[in-house]
Amino acid sequence: MLNVNILSCMMMTKISLPNMLERGKGAVINISSCSGMQPAPLINIYAATKVFMDFFSRGLQVEYGSKGIIIQSVLPFFVTTKLSRIRNTSLFVLNPTQYVRSALATVGLEQRTNGCMSHSIEGWAVEKTPEWLKNKARMHISNNVRKYYLKKYANKNKK
Template identity: 50%
Template sequence: MGSALPLGSLPAAELFYWLGVATLTWLSLKAACRLLSGARVFVLGAGVEVGRFGRWAVVTGATDGIGKAYAKELAKHGMSIVLISRSQEKLDQVAKEIKQFQVETKTITVDFGEGAEIYKIIEAGLAGLEIGVLVNNVGISYNYPEYFLDVPDLDNLINKMLNINIMSVCKMTRMILPAMVERSKGIILNVSSASALYPVPLLTLYSATKTFVDFFSQALQAEYKSKGIIVQSVLPFFVATKLSKIRKPTLDKPSPETYVKAALNTVGLQTQTNGYLPHAILGWITTSLLPVSLVIKQSMKMNQGLRARHLKKLKEKGD
């Protein structure tokens, strides 16, 4: 009877009932869409064939962790690889490991923490190469979670982190994108972080630099999609690397090899990706199910715990 009445004359209880039904339906539909799109990417999906985009792939921060895993995985797809990091010895070692895939390698030794001069060295090293894939992977974080003003050697870290996490992404893209646009094909993979999904206290500067990478990537994709360019923002949660200080991989903290194999499969399917199914589920929970204030509060708590543990260890060592 009540439903035949105009909205203004519905009893309050009935109005709330239908509002509840509408909200639940909307949330269920949203969840179902997310689930279906996740299944399409992580269960059924196969990304684009990266080798079709050009002969060479360039990877920054290529001697360890996620960068090294990208270099190896791209070589498995038949791409020749330019490896860029600070240590010639480590670069030679990784180049040797990659040669087993019967591809060419090239190494460039630079420190991304330094100023703009290094980009002339990189440009000279890349001259004449047909670059199909650029992986802007190099990145640093804090040694341990800390309040902004108490971060050791703060002024130096601000310069280094902005140069490595932000400047490198802009400059490498500036250098390599024009030739990709000319050939109407190219892939740029920018390794951001799940800490760009919401503000992470006690990793404030890191979290903010990674948000830059994420926004830069998404906007760039909108600008250059019609020119045949794929730009992807990759936002991992924890991966077992030197940076995360996690030694033993687990399901939710995978090895870099496991992570990158999954992430490469999402290229061309997702502009912004957590790259790996368990991380995509974590991403969904933290961005869609929980209020951002709660996520920030929990991150703060977790990082306060990690900070306390680190400082206690330092004290025990007598530092």
Template identity: 50%
Template sequence: MDSAAPAAGFLYWVGASTVAYLALRLSYSLFSAFRIWGMAHETEVGPALGEWAVITGSTDGIGKSYAEELAKRGMKIVLISRSQEKLKEVANEIREKFKVETKTIAVDFGSVDIYNKIRTDLAGLQIGVLVNNVGMSYAYPEYFLDVPDLDNIINKLINVNIISVCKMTQLVLPGMVERSKGAILNISSASGMHPVPLLCVYSATKAFVDFFSRCLYAEYRSKGVFVQSVLPFFVATKLAKIRRPTIDKPSSKTFVKSAIKTVGLQHRTNGYPVHALMGWIFSVMPSWLSLKVSMSLNKGLRARHLKKSKKT
């Protein structure tokens, strides 16, 4: 019996330490959540950082909502997207509603020979905020080898989701560093927090955006530039193919209004209280379980898409 006492004591302290660690982690998470979501505060995202805000993928969804929110704060807006017609429409809306100057650049981020044009069009502008929002995903969840037009999809996902973030940052960051102020907001995805089967290339590209942002934050925060990785779950947008907002799938306007308040407070954020809770749940979930949940969800979405396709 005496020989069992040391082992029992060891197990007791292991258990007590584990409980204490989990309690401290939960307390810290609750405190952080209250500080960010429960306390009234306003970020200094606006003309004080620089006159102009540049937003990619800005004619719809999250990108358009960031453009409107920044214009509301008095910033001049550069809209970059593929369709000149849509760009002109959104630019006119913002100019008339918020009484700020706007500029448009029509380019296809699926190509890699566009950045000299963007550099020329941005020359001379004092850019305070860059929102790297442009992105693309699969048409529907699918096994890697069965993704339609796989070669083209691989190239486009890398060009749009990865190359654009690096190249736009390369164009804008030097001016921010020179003035010792600025903010770069990189729109990643909750799919970049953990591997997501049946969206493997998309998930991997968004993980790159998250890691790239975290590295940049560490490199440039001492130089006055705040870099943020934004990791939303589902938002009611055309890209997500969700029409009606719900409490866990907010409209892009609701999401951005919430997310922009985290600038300066969180360099890595889910951007929205319910999404933050979902992110915390996934963070404490065993990796095998999160993979199983994601696989099950996407198998269901895949089956529904294929069934619908057969009917049409």
């Protein structure tokens, strides 16, 4: 998790920034997550890597913004990808094409974004909700997801 989500980003930054500096322009879009906006029990390490991504990007923007380089931090909520295992779209769950089209339109306009209107509404709600309530809700959701997968794997092993 640390290698895939953190080390790879740092190495790509090291490879690509010098060329951008030389040209005096460039854009780096780093994908954090809504899980980096609040504590995420039971997916804690994933969430912590996403906090890294967000802070790393924001710090780099301060360091390199004046040199013509855009470094954007994107914090999506749910998108229907292989990783999320969500198949059905809705107002709040976009497909990758919809999400990327919307998120790309924010490059150069927003340094930190949830990427689309409906995810920005969710981001606003997360920021306004009291910490104790978010923690309780997240723990409840994470416990249910965990129970679902433990049951699924137990059934699979029986077969």
